[in-house]
Amino acid sequence: MKDLQLNSNAMLPLRDVVFQTLREAILTGDIEPGERLMEIHLANQLGVSRTPIREAIRKLELEGLVVMTPRKGAIVASITEEDLKEVLEVRVVLEMLAMELACKKINGEQMDGLKRALKEFQDVIDLDDPNKIASKDEAFHDCIYQATGNSKLMNLLNNLREQMYRYRVEYIKDISSRHSLVEEHILMIEALEKRDIASGTSVIKTHILNQQERIIQNLRKEKAIHGSK
Amino acid sequence: MKDLQLNSNAMLPLRDVVFQTLREAILTGDIEPGERLMEIHLANQLGVSRTPIREAIRKLELEGLVVMTPRKGAIVASITEEDLKEVLEVRVVLEMLAMELACKKINGEQMDGLKRALKEFQDVIDLDDPNKIASKDEAFHDCIYQATGNSKLMNLLNNLREQMYRYRVEYIKDISSRHSLVEEHILMIEALEKRDIASGTSVIKTHILNQQERIIQNLRKEKAIHGSK
DNA sequence: AAAAGGTATTTTGAATACACTGTACAAAAA
DNA sequence: TTTTTGTACAGTGTATTCAAAATACCTTTT
Structure with a gap:
């Protein structure tokens, strides 16, 4: 410790x-x-x-x-791969709900905030500072949560996200995935601007599922290292 | 107190x-x-x-x-109508997820348990004992949660359900709605047997939304009484 | 050497003690 | 009468104390 x-x-x-x-x-x-x-x-x-x-x-x-x-x-508490799958199974539908609500309710001011968050995310994406990248990524998603106007949903999503916080930084180190993150964020903004629920929810879904893939890979890797000690 | x-x-x-x-x-x-x-x-x-x-x-x-x-x-903490709406908004999608997972994963034993739960629910539905009715209703839904195999989801749903626990008994006193509850439960079992995700999720959705209606009506009534004191 | 048992130590569980803060009420001043 | 100020009290915040359980360690026995 x-x-x-x-x-x-x-x-x-x-x-x-x-x-x-x-x-x-x-x-x-x-x-x-x-x-x-x-x-x-x-x-x-x-x-x-x-x-x-x-x-x-x-x-x-x-x-x-x-x-x-x-x-x-x-x-x-230690998180098993099983736990993580369960959390993500839930998180996917809640993120989709959040996107749907945001598509319906987001206002101009919030839209601006979201674009600012995207910009800040892009600004740090090539830096070698996973912590900063992660925090800008969170800020982006927070904007969406905020736009839902549902505080209970925000709480739950923050809590679920928190459960995989420990693995967050690790998976961001995977450089290859970073630019697809930016791509996906852009797609989300487009969907929100067009208030296109179908494409918005679809993007966020693949966004989370991709994340799941990478995190679970890292988890296995870590477990292998830890197990061999 | x-x-x-x-x-x-x-x-x-x-x-x-x-x-x-x-x-x-x-x-x-x-x-x-x-x-x-x-x-x-x-x-x-x-x-x-x-x-x-x-x-x-x-x-x-x-x-x-x-x-x-x-x-x-x-x-x-006191629950406002707004709070309740937020909770239900979340609960709907999680109940739908639970139904979807249950459709995919439920096994024979669990199916039997569910039918038993339905039977017990029907046995008490005409009794003048809202507490008992409520607890049998819960038991039925618990069976579905159980079948999802996702403990995180079970936790969340139990917690969300709990938030409206206080209003549960009140709305069950509304006799007229009782038999539609049974109807809906039967439809759920049918969907689960056929592993028909589409109809299962649709039934649970209306089930929850109906509940929302009634609970909010009761909430308003209660508030009116309380407000006039 | 390994297992068993007993004692000492550590750690949690719960109760109590003390400190601080906010509130209510009363007395004094305006 | 109204406002202000001070004091007592009630309640929370934190520390400390005491009790009981679990753990570690050492001794003894086989």
Whole structure:
């Protein structure tokens, strides 16, 4: 486990700061799947008492990021290929729903935002900074989610996306796929401009399925490496 | 607030017992939307200390059943018509996905279970016991969820269904709709037997949309009553 | 050397204690 | 009468303490 440090948003209760800190640490891989989350240890490391740590862990538990076994404590949940398939199966239909709703509801301002997001994505696509690319990609999709006007849907999609966050950066390193990402984003914008639900949903579907392919390949690779140790 | 009592599953940690207890109390309406959840009060009422209460509230918070405001505490979240529409918008596509997967994957044993569930549903449909009817209805749909083989999807659907749990019993009191419920369930079984995805998804779609209609009507009625007080 | 058992240590579970904040109510000033 | 300010109280936020369970380690026995 890397050294952790509190995200110090001074106004929030400590438990929320701890929650965000741990969450990010898990999603970025600073704390690895299978690793134990020990309360005293974390409390010392973050300079707080066990209470906020415990409350943060309760939330992580419900989010599925950690697995609790009573009287033994929490470990970081590990994602199997099966899990990933299940998540993506769900994600595809929700992304299609989001695209459909966005096609119906998107307004000029949101359209502009989307184009800006595309531009920023293109600007970083050839840089050697997977983190930045990933974050611009997310920003693009966030614009679409926003346009749906359905906050529940946004929540769910963010949560589902989060589940594969750990593998996100890895698959972006696969240079060959980057330009097809841009292509697909352009197609999405075109569909949204024409309010063409059929083609919009079709594009997003292949977009996600492509992603699935690559992520699962990476997962297998990683597993092979890890397994051979 | 009605008198609460712990669901005393002796083996689970107290925090989980408290969590389940509070959750059920919220979903059944024993604790009403807008009501404050005061830690000391709940602790006294349930005969435990504040610690497990707080940890339970953290989980309820993440589930969206309570809303926290820092230094003021938690209140039970109230569901607006808008919220309900958003939930149903999502639920429709997930129910359709579930039906599609079930059509593809359901096996003989599961099919038998489904028919049993239908039979039990029919057995109670004319009784004057909305709770029982509701639970048999749930059992039927659970069979379908089970057949999808996608645990993530099951989780999500259970959670979405839960969000309208409070209005469930009310709308079942509407006698006229009961028999169309049975009709629709029969149609679903037929579709599953023929593995006819198109008709299966179409039936479930109208099933949910009908439900939406009735629930929203009830919501308006309830609001009118509540508003006039 | 391997297995079994017992003790010490670590860690979680729950309760309690203390600190801080917001709110309500009352008293004083305008 | 209205506004302001101060004080008491109620409730949350965090830390600490105590209890019980799990784990690790060491000893003993076969």
